[in-house]
């Protein structure tokens with residue numbers, strides 16, 4: 001047995017995850033090596049603490065399998081993934097409405113339901129990539145400004161409109 005790998009090997013030994021031959025080899029080594037036998041005692045202490053209720057047993061394979069499931073190979077990858085996720089959350093908080101919006105984004109931006117958007121989809125500027133419907137925030141804002149203008153006529157424009165009407169009557 002290689003002393004450098006003793007922590008891994010000894011914890012596998014404690015968990016009964018070694019072959020009969022490995023077990024015999026380890027026990028042979030433990031008789032001769034005080035460093036490893038002390039290490040084993042420490043591990044046994046930790047292990048007995050961990051085995052107290054609640055009785056959740058995580059095998060030495062657990063971390064490996066978890067990492068495989070999460071598709072990450074090292075701790076720095078975990079940190080990278082975490083910081084990416086945090087970055088995305090931060091972005092959402094700071095800029096809740098992205099430049100290119102999905103129908104869900106638009107629904108929250110306009111404060112109206114997705115169904116209502118579907119109903120008046122023809123008048124809302126949108127574009128498709130493949131079968132994916134998207135809205136550009138800039139175009140939506142422009143469209144909103146036009147919509148606002150048609151609902152609201154400022155006072156100073158009133159005489160101008162009247163002049164035009166008057167002009168029409170003269171012809």
Ligand SMILES: [Zn+2]
Nearest residue numbers: 003033035036
């Ligand atoms: Zn040793």
